[in-house]
Amino acid sequence: MADATQTNAGASGRAPDDASGQAQDSGATGPVLAADGTPLKASLNRALRAQKLRALALIAPLLIFVLVTFIAPIVDMLFRSVENQIVSETLPRTVAELSDWEATSNTLPDDATFDALYYDLFLASEYKNHTRLGSRLNYEQTGMSSMFRRVGRDVGDFGDLYLDQFEDLDERWDEAEPWAALMAHPGYLEDAAEWRESRDADRIDPRDTPAPRFRLAPGIEDLLPKTAQAYTHYAAFMRTEEEETADEDEPWTLVSTMLYEDLMAASAADIAAYDGPMADALQTAHAAAPDFETMTRKAQFLEADDEWGNLDNWATIKVYSPSYTSGYFLTAVDMKLGADGIVSQPEDQQIYGLLFKRTLFMSMVITISCILLGYPVAWLLANLPMRSANLLMILVLLPFWTSLLVRTSAWKVMLQQQGVINDVLVWLGVVADESRLIMINNQFGTIVAMTHILLPFMILPLYSVMQTIQPSYLRAAKSLGATPFTAFWRVYFPQSVPGIGAGSILVFILAIGYYITPEIVGGTSGTFISNRIAYHISSSLNWGLAAALGTILLGAVLILYWAYDRIVGIDNVKLGG
């Protein structure tokens, strides 16, 4: 019918009082120029720029506040969901050695890899990093946490084998000062002595003035390269962690182990040519080394924990060795990175998909319940006389003034099997005493409690939209012959849709991330994804997975928002008149 009226447009033309501005659209084409000849647009922009800058300066404090306290944590969360530097930072040498090992080869990594692992883990256990790494890898492969914990205890003793044999040759191999004399630069030893003296006299605080930086003795690096490296690590550890100098304690067994390896590799001529401190001990050791009792590192690891012989564990270490990983996201969607690509989690470990679906479904049910319950209340609020409307408004707002915990707990009292509602039903004879309804610690309880808690977020926007709908529309509809229902459905309701939209978005987005209420009344079947996120943040400490779940949730909300915009149109959302 619009067509019929439109075709006859030309003839009847504009109504006499058509004041709307169709007037000047047929004027000159081309850009309009300002008085000074510049294009009008450009000079308008210039005029507006100063205004915009001033406005920006006004909101700058808030903007910065929001950026720092809100955007930055979200960015950090997004980052954490892919960040995975802990493996390559804790086991740098192992990761490098593993690069040309394939889990599909069905053989354990070579001895060089175990040597690297020994070195890495020795350092990690001294710095106490190995348990963190263990927990990280345990998310991907259960059992790895204890594997690291156990070997962390033992790895310090692996080198005793060599240390004991060196000691048997010369007591000095188990003493701090001879080692320092061999490894350290004389200048360092002087500086160290001076620093110790000041420290012992309480002239300096070792926290403010750390021990002097370690320097190797000249030439020792060429003669005993691995020993020099290990001793340097030891010295750095002493300086930063123990706040002592290197010559205050005998070095790690790692250093003895490296010494054995260096001696095995060094030529007799080089050793003979050395004439610094401990030259005699070195020569004796060099001569004796080939006859030392030895053990491969692989054997030592397997002796500490035979899990080190498990190919799956090695595959996990390799898969998670890059600095960034999709592993958390895959876990969040019930998949995992296996040695040969992405695979589904075993059936019994698929929980996140279910939780996401349940969260979305229950949020939708809660939103719909809120619409059904909130709409009549909002209508009353908007149509009652002022006094009663104010009273009703207080009742609507009352929940806001009560602690969330109290409200939720009240539902527990109401809904539990020995609770008020069941008691009443039994008393009325509606249900038998032995078949009391189960209304809490399941989805029903969560839906009831959350609908109640989120109801005001539906009522308030609905109310403010309904307030702007004049009663004369309904009267007009009725005077035109519409029954009260038709008048409502075709005239009132469409105008209140923006309120429903705004309320639904609010309620849905709040519901999807709700945590406390499902935690208290949800039992096992009524919990949300957010409860799982909270668990990973506070109990399992798997922040990466929590971040990935949170990111997916954020993505889901954004997609829904986008879909809503496409279907209903976001300009149709009104929070107020």
Next chain:
Amino acid sequence: MAYDQSTDAFVAFERVQKSYDGETLVVKDLNLAMPKGEFLTMLGPSGSGKTTCLMMLAGFETATHGEILLDGKPINNIPPHKRGIGMVFQNYALFPHMTVAENLSFPLEVRKIGKSDREAKIKRALDMVQMGAFGGRRPAQLSGGQQQRIALARALVFEPELVLMDEPLGALDKQLRETLQFEITRLAHELGITVVYVTHDQTEALTMSDRVAVFDDGRIQQLAPPDELYESPQNSFVAQFIGENNTLEGVVKNITDGLAHVQLDSGDIIDCKPVNVSKPGERTKVSIRPERVEYNKDRLSPDAHTLKAEVLEFIYMGDIFRTRLRVAGNDDFVVKTRNAPDQVRLKPGQQIEIGWLPEDCRALDA
């Protein structure tokens, strides 16, 4: 026409009362009968109960007492949507989420009228208000005057016999108001519909209506055609409310042969037509229209009573002169004279004598 016979009246209010709060009567004893095809205007100051009367007729308010008849049948118990009364609201009340054509289609759809019929009726209604080109627009895309035209078309599209309009032009500027006043009367006469029109603008009431009901304080003060209302107001409220009016207060001396002598508070005696005074001694307000006052002695009859007056102000208004006088202690006595070649132009401070025909000077209630 025999207006007051409620037997053949199309719309009738019989002893209708209305109270919202149970304490005060907003409408007190309303009696009104309208024949079919009449254009009746309810005129009165704001708060006098006009809208309430209209709402009772439309069915949105119920009368506390009395009966409202439509075409001889009581309608007190008929819900609004079954009364078939067209209605135009002051704020237009066009449905904002529908286009103009959908707005017009609405009353036809709820009456289950077929699509092709509907389209024809909508087109006719839009053409009638000269808005044929605007069917596809939304109300928000129209100017106020255009919206009012659409509201009018919507109230007429389902061909009601009775149309109610509550200050439909109240929000429009003067020029637009005049155009639309003319169009509404033209349409009402062309279509032969009965119209109850509410306004607080007396010019509107006088120019548009067959009869005007002047409301005040919940009562009809006078119900009469415009000329009668202006020339023969029945009480001082109507005299004051309609047009410009000069009032002098005094006491009735005597009444003889349809002529009353009134002694003004200043002591002067004047001749008046007794309208609602009946016996000597009664206080009265005497009402004289500014254009019926004469100060050119030649034109007054020799035996007419005259009063002394002092010119306070003389305003040249083009077609007329407006002179403000002090008469019998009243500083706001206004005289309007036509701008004719022989007309005297008075000067402030001048002392003159004024007079009038006894029938133009009406002694009303105090």
